[in-house]
Amino acid sequence: MTMLAAMCVNLSAAELPVGRPPLPAEIAAWDIDARPDGQGLPRGQGSVKQGETLYLERCAACHGEFGEGAGRWPELAGGVGTLAHERPFKTVGSYWPHATTAFDYIRRAMPFGQAQSLQSDEIYALVAFILNLNDIVKDDFVASQANLPTIKMPNAAGFYDDDRETAERGFWVATPCMTDCKPPARITGHASAVDVTPDSKTAPKME
């Protein structure tokens, strides 16, 4: 017995020496994620109309009646075609690549401060309404487990994997330049001119 206690534990050799298997009810209680291929989406459905009622009650105070955002809270609608503009407007409609992501996010995090208080049908209805605000689905649309993964989002093709190691290969340098690396530096801007540092007397107060 003493010898056993003194032996080193090699985890990779066998079972994890601690913990227990989760019960199906425990997995079900926590398994709230949903993927773009539909894995994880629960049974249920909700219409644009149902979503509108719920949205005005539970969401509009922060996100605005038309998804335009209140104060600094996130806007949800509009902005399609602005991503290459000087001031892009990123919303569910203009930027998000998958409708399922809205389901996953609302289910776990919304309403802000009342997380995981919505039923599956309510979440489907809210997603349907937000898609409708963005003109992605018609007024009579009913979102469901079956159709959410098939929704074509306007910016679905707008993303590509990290390519820094090729697109930015010029940043890998064998011998850094030490002398006369560029013409004499000129100052082109001062933070003090923008004047938004917290200590500044004139910093803008946002609502």
Added chain:
Amino acid sequence: MSNSSPPDRHRLGRRALVAAAATTFAMPATAATPDPAITTLPDWSQSLGDGVQAHPYGVPSPFEKHVIRRDVEWLTAGQQSSVNFTPIHALDGTITPNGLCFERHHSGVAAVDPDQHRLMIHGMVAKPVVLTMQDLKRLPRSNRIYFLECAANSGMEWRGAQLNGAQFTHGMIHNVQYTGVSLRSVFEALGIDPRAKWVMAEGADAAGLNRSIPLAKAMDDCMLAFAMNGEALRPEQGYPLRLVVPGWQGNMWVKWLRRLKIGDAPWETREETSKYTDLLADGRARRSTFVMDAKSVITSPSPQTAASPKGQMVISGIAWSGRGSVTRVDVSLDGGRNWQAARIDGPVQSLALVRFYADIDWNGQEMLLQSRAQDSTGYLQPSKNDLRKIRGVNSIYHNNGIQTWLLRGDGICENVEVS
């Protein structure tokens, strides 16, 4: 990685270079009248001070009360989904004190009872498991020092110099020693399905924050950490359990970690699609830009530090890279035209922050101070202008461009942009 500093010969070479770049040291001033700080006995030298239990958990000297995390009120809609900044301008060495590590929450700080906390690991795994904190503390553990940088650190500076302080421009970083269990050691005992490629990590906070992490990274160097700098994690850093994802963007280091689900594809969560993707000038966005590029900043002098006197001056700063260790840091006094090697002092470890110094003799003329880091892969921190040529100004994330401080004749620094 080794704890040791670079070879002595190398270090002496750098030191000599810096010394050569500096002019002769100024002569010390002489006193005309006796210094009352010497000739008058202060109260603390006569009467008794606090007893041993005045502060059961110690706090800094009241004279250091300005060294605190600060936020930028106009940046976010509210305090619960917000960020504050490490006061890097007032710190030295390499380890960030726990109470000064910047905070970023999406639904406030979860007040988790450790006895009620569970970690569930399930999905494409032969033996799913539920672990208590006590279970985790019975597994073999290790200690590792890593930096954590928010991908949005310096994100307000893409269009030009905006915030006048290193705390605000570069303060979404900290560097602490984590104690915890290697994720690989746990996963290997659970029988991961060979078709599995991704792990979703999820927090127990009211945001249920979730991120997809490549299984290869999880099996490389990720940790289930329960302590930082020798004590339990702070609530705002994920007490009682945080995922450590070395060298990668801070958002992936899921706090209050309650669940790891193994799968064959990424989840494309809100945090990895609508956020933490890098919008480029052509309107397309890079995704999965997990690694933090090499970066450095001079922390002192900087806009929040006291006026620097002429003469002998310590230029001090920090550097880090998500690709390996920092192998060199250079300092420029003229806005990037000429450079001199800085001296790295303290531990140099992979995926951990280093401290650098350049000791100069300042003649009181304006200087444009910059620092530039290079890492063990050869990546050299680019200028902001070179970065903008590729990444535009709407990327928000991954601004690792070279920072410029104008040191004015009055010894005060300003955040400026240079050509």
